[in-house]
Amino acid sequence: MTPHSDFRAIAVVGAGAVGSFFGAMLARAGHRVVLIGRPAHVEAIRRDGLQLQMKGATERVAIDAASDIAAVRGADLVLFCVKSPDTDAVAREMAPHLDAGALVLSLQNGVDNAATTARHVRCAVVPSVVYVATAMPAPGTVAHFGRGDLVIGSPEPALQPRLQAVAALFGSAGVPVVVSADVMGELWRKLMLNCAYNAISAIAQQPYGRMAALPEIRTVMREVVEEVVAVAHADGQPLDLDACLQAMDKLAPAMPAQMSSTAQDLARGKPSEIDHLNGFIARRGAELGVATPVNRTLHALVKLAEAARQDG
The missing domain is CATH 3.40.50.720 (NAD(P)-binding Rossmann-like Domain)
Incomplete structure (x- = not known):
């Protein structure tokens, strides 16, 4: 029934x-x-x-x-x-x-x-x-x-x-x-986490715990988050940088064995959503006059990895 x-x-x-x-x-x-x-x-x-x-x-x-x-x-x-x-x-x-x-x-x-x-x-x-x-x-x-x-x-x-x-x-x-009442703010915070984790997990084919264990990777992730927050502010979404960085730090310990959806797509030779993650931040940043070199680089590297797998 x-x-x-x-x-x-x-x-x-x-x-x-x-x-x-x-x-x-x-x-x-x-x-x-x-x-x-x-x-x-x-x-x-x-x-x-x-x-x-x-x-x-x-x-x-x-x-x-x-x-x-x-x-x-x-x-x-x-x-x-x-x-x-x-x-x-x-x-x-x-x-x-x-x-x-x-x-x-x-x-x-x-x-x-x-x-x-x-x-x-x-x-x-x-x-x-x-x-x-x-x-x-x-x-x-x-x-x-x-x-x-x-x-x-x-x-x-x-x-x-x-x-x-x-x-x-x-x-x-x-x-x-x-x-x-702030679902768009929630979406931007989720986008921030995806931008910090997905591309790096995909390029290296590594889970979140291993990523966060490397200080060099944590530095790159922090730079990604700083760029996302800057673009969000320019787009009218007042994300709090400290809160975003704390959320970024908490995700890997909560899901240490998780591979990102982008990593799963790459492993299967499927197109990913990277154009709507780091790629979106790079595009929106360019439209709003906000520099996003780290997001732009990660987007480009995932696109290269996708192309290599499709050619192979």
Whole structure:
């Protein structure tokens, strides 16, 4: 029996590691969920269910899956989890199938994805900050390594009751959700952490703990954070440098074995989101007249590594 909820049907668009994890948590709590993802992932789920690896055990989660974007039709809540470079194209493709009254949560890295999606769809789009460590070791399998919570928010007063309903929905599935009046500030702080860790982890193919153990790397990470904070200030986001540096210092001890999503993409020969992380800071810095030499260099090195792997 489906538990009571303001949302009758939930679709996860771009069901990779993050989308599959949150979809699985909702489905195992009894909510109606469809994962929309790549054919191999979908076929494995249809055959064997979604294998959720968490807390040292593997659980089979019964959940619907589809590879056609049209499966979003009828959903009143959409978790939009596609990689940042695909946002524009997938939002455009999704738009004709969306119910006008649906609510879209952008569960993506970067600070500009919700605005990009909103240009194409006729329903409300809400930015969300995702804090979770996950991976997909094989099609049909998602592994959870740490955290699993969200921060959501919108300046629109009319949306506040629906945001509280989203928080209640996820709460029923054991996923903490904070409704924040400063979700854009939260997104910038998450971007800051991604810029500090992702590219270096990717280039060296090393986990966070090993990175932070080297004073030379910590110095580079600090310079990255200083540049992100400077760009944020110029863009109207008053990030606190000391608080950002403290958050940077805390992440590696909390997740010492974690490889960044960019490192995972590089290892698999997949395009990364680096253009929307350090690359975004380099572009926005140039537009605002803020120098970002460290972010620009890390962006260029990841692009080189991507090109080398694609050529190979």
